[in-house]
Amino acid sequence: MSVKKKVGLFFGSFNPIHIGHMIIAQAVVDSGRVDELWFVVSPQNPFKKNNSLLHEFDRLDLVNAAIQDQPQMKASDIEFNLPKPSYTATTLAVLAEKHPQNEFKLIIGEDNLTHFHKWKNYEEILEHHRLIVYPRPNVQKPKINFEDHAEMIEAPMLHISATFIRDSIKNDNSIKYLVPTEVEFLIKSRKFYQ
């Protein structure tokens, strides 16, 4: 039997992708727990309402710009053609069927473990996929025991969010050190979030 390719899936709105995401992604790749990491751009997060949500194709372009020199990282638009809001269990099932040669692991922040029991079909996710968990500050103890399902990785904790970046642009503040250079260039040239 051939060895499956290990693919870590990092789901998010990426509105826009920022260095907080990139540092986590690089730490996951460096941990050796995955052969590839895919950023899955979610058109609509089931828990979020956001008036300044950029079109999904623009957010995908920003992710592609961020990873252009990273052969182990890819951007996925799989959720663009799936029912909305995007439920991770549905996407994982579609991906597993489409790529039987891959073993998909779910990359999530420690804070997301606290609310994981509210995710749609979370038992199904845990049955079929391992979680790669990165540290987040001020985390509440989760209701579920994840011991047999999760691998914790070490990564720096950075207090930066897409909300902060969108606000910075609106306030005419620089985002130079908050997003990769190529992302900053695209945001400026296409006049996003103004």
Ligand SMILES: Nc1ncnc2c1ncn2[C@@H]1O[C@H](COP(=O)(O)OP(=O)(O)OP(=O)(O)O)[C@@H](O)[C@H]1O
């Ligand atoms: N600085 C960060 N460090 C670690 N994880 C992060 C960081 N920022 C976001 N994440 C996580 O990455 C995933 C995707 O992030 P998302 O696209 O929602 O970005 P966000 O910065 O949290 O966005 P927003 O500010 O618009 O809510 C989420 O699980 C989120 O918790």
Ligand SMILES: O=C(O)c1ccc[n+]([C@@H]2O[C@H](COP(=O)([O-])O)[C@@H](O)[C@H]2O)c1
């Ligand atoms: O499937 C669910 O029920 C579900 C509930 C909340 C979040 N998610 C996924 O988790 C990703 C990160 O969520 P968040 O809220 O931390 O930005 C988001 O892009 C969704 O794909 C999924």
